[in-house]
Amino acid sequence: MASRSRIPTEGNPRCRAVVLACIDFRFVEPLRRFLDDQGLTGDADLIGWPGGAAGMTTKDASSIEAALELAVALHEPSELILVAHHDCRRMGGSAAFPDQESENAMLHAALERAAEIVCGRFPSLAVRLIRIDEFGAAIPVADGCA
Numbered sequence: 001m002a003s004r005s006r007i008p009t010e011g012n013p014r015c016r017a018v019v020l021a022c023i024d025f026r027f028v029e030p031l032r033r034f035l036d037d038q039g040l041t042g043d044a045d046l047i048g049w050p051g052g053a054a055g056m057t058t059k060d061a062s063s064i065e066a067a068l069e070l071a072v073a074l075h076e077p078s079e080l081i082l083v084a085h086h087d088c089r090r091m092g093g094s095a096a097f098p099d100q101e102s103e104n105a106m107l108h109a110a111l112e113r114a115a116e117i118v119c120g121r122f123p124s125l126a127v128r129l130i131r132i133d134e135f136g137a138a139i140p141v142a143d144g145c146a
Helices: 025-037 052-057 061-075 100-121
Strands: 017-021 044-048 079-085 126-132 138-143
Touching: 017 025, 017 052, 017 061, 025 079, 025 126, 025 138, 044 061, 052 061, 052 079, 052 100, 061 100, 079 100, 100 126, 100 138
Parallel strands: 017 044, 017 079, 079 126
Antiparallel strands: 126 138
16 A cells, blocks of 8 residues: 655645646646646646636636635745646637637637736736647746736
8 A cells, every 4th residue: 555645734835836727638637747847746726627727718707716816815826827728628629710820829819818817916926828739738828927
């Protein structure tokens, strides 16, 4: 049997980042690899929502903002990472676009709109925008707030 370590409960638990990503099962492994590569495994609050950061451009925006506000208040991260992905069914899927370039442009625009919202609400936090492509690669879209 594998040993288990106790989860610390004393003091004020803080994490390095809050990550907003889609719940789509096809992108769990690419997201996990990204978190591992960034040294964030075990040091990030993960908020899963249909559409992830792109969902902030839908009627769900206020609920997603509330989840972000709670995570930030509870664990005081220094960074927000907003993630959107290829073929997001919440945003119509790849079939809704004439080509990959158009889909990527929509995802980038949705991420930029999400960044505007979170930068206004959390001006002291660093913000990173990430798109997961059709091969599962995490592509940086932008860093910071304009």
